[in-house]
Amino acid sequence: MLTTSETSTFDPAQQFPSIVNQIRFHYENNIDGKSNFEFPAEEYELLASDLQIEGGIPTLPPSLQLELLNTKIGDRAAERYYRRLFFPILSMQRMSTIAVATMINAIVSQLRPDQCYLNIGVWHGFTFFSGLLNNPDKLCIGVDNFSEFTSENASSRDAFYRRFLGLKTQNHFFFESGYERVFDDFLKTKIGFYLYDGAHDYDNQLKSLLIAEPFLAKDCIIMVDDTNFQAARQATLDFLDMRKTQYRLLFDLPTPRNLYPTWWNGIMILQKLW
Incomplete structure (x- = not known):
């Protein structure tokens, strides 16, 4: 569960349907066939800070790294909120994103x-x-x-x-x-x-x-x-x-x-x- 301090700057109840229009992907329809994905250095820093995981991003499976870095939300508070919220269940078997x-x-x-x-x-x-x-x-x-x-x-x-x-x-x-x-x-x-x-x-x-x-x-x-x-x-x-x-x-x-x-x-x- 997120703490009060982590949710105080973001209210998810005010975000639909506008949240959908804020979701962006660095690579959207051109992922297949690529062997190398480039993201700005600050994106790695933001993700590491958002997740606060021991050992940093390199400890994540490559497919999860790609999905997390590739999925962006225009509102930074929302992006941080959802990354932290979903991280505990992202490693489970799933048929969604x-x-x-x-x-x-x-x-x-x-x-x-x-x-x-x-x-x-x-x-x-x-x-x-x-x-x-x-x-x-x-x-x-x-x-x-x-x-x-x-x-x-x-x-x-x-x-x-x-x-x-x-x-x-x-x-x-x-x-x-x-x-x-x-x-x-x-x-x-x-x-x-x-x-x-x-x-x-x-x-x-x-x-x-x-x-x-x-x-x-x-x-x-x-x-x-x-x-x-x-x-x-x-x-x-x-x-x-x-x-x-x-x-x-x-x-x-x-x-x-x-x-x-x-x-x-x-x-x-x-x-x-x-």
């Missing part, structure tokens, strides 16, 4: 008391934990039945529970269940932020939006990830077309490929208008 985590945390931080963050499909938990961190009073609900990635389900499930039990507060919950059951049996609060990261075939992607719709608060933010996949993208576009003026597309952030250290595999951000 610092940039996506920054967006998630900023959205969760501004949820109203009568709203929740619902994350369907947590895997090892990175995107779920990104919302929990430094948001002890926000209602956050994770859901997964660990049916995907079957060869490693036992390890991902165990790793998730270990970290979750160490991070959770009385306002953070997890249900090991199929996502349909959550809406039928458990969900009693309007959704202020919805992230579906389950199966990304067309039918499940569209169904995940339709089944959640009655529970979405006005102005709810919806994050759709893996939108480089044509099925996920098309299902989202068809949902928007079906609902016309009820939703707007805030951001459409593709990447050159999957596992890319900017926006991973592409994300789209929607907002419910009424």
Whole structure:
């Protein structure tokens, strides 16, 4: 947890959606094929100061060094805040990035008391934990039945529970269940932020939006990830077309490929208008 002195100059609850426009990358669409990455010397100094890690930056894995140095936020206080906030979970297995985590945390931080963050499909938990961190009073609900990635389900499930039990507060919950059951049996609060990261075939992607719709608060933010996949993208576009003026597309952030250290595999951000 960050100390009061570390958060006193930055209020994440005031940062979405403006934080997205402040995120920049030294190398955005030209990472593949490069064997050498050059960053200004002061960037190394700032990162070392922000993280305060023993041994300095060279002790970090090269891929993590690249992601941290490559991901910039225009507001230096915000950059320092998020680097320190996420550093304890960056070494875990994940299918997302610092940039996506920054967006998630900023959205969760501004949820109203009568709203929740619902994350369907947590895997090892990175995107779920990104919302929990430094948001002890926000209602956050994770859901997964660990049916995907079957060869490693036992390890991902165990790793998730270990970290979750160490991070959770009385306002953070997890249900090991199929996502349909959550809406039928458990969900009693309007959704202020919805992230579906389950199966990304067309039918499940569209169904995940339709089944959640009655529970979405006005102005709810919806994050759709893996939108480089044509099925996920098309299902989202068809949902928007079906609902016309009820939703707007805030951001459409593709990447050159999957596992890319900017926006991973592409994300789209929607907002419910009424």
